[in-house]
Amino acid sequence: MAEIARLEGTRNYLEPGDIVLALDRWKQYVRSPERRQWHECEWGSVHWYCCGNPLEGRALLDGVLLA
Secondary structure, X not given: OXXXXXXXXXXXXXXXXXXXXXXXXXXXXXOOOHHHHHHHHHHOOHHHHHHOOHHHHHHHHHHHHHO
């Protein structure tokens, strides 16, 4: 957790809590049924507008892992 907090504090594109939020969104997305994932990936989800896109969260997590 200390390393995540340090990373969020040293990167100008991260706010405190962004990494945990992205991880939570991604976990919820991958635990949903496969049919729903395919539909949401192709057409998007109205829920994503208010709560965030899990695919963008995954991209953020990829960047964090590289950092």
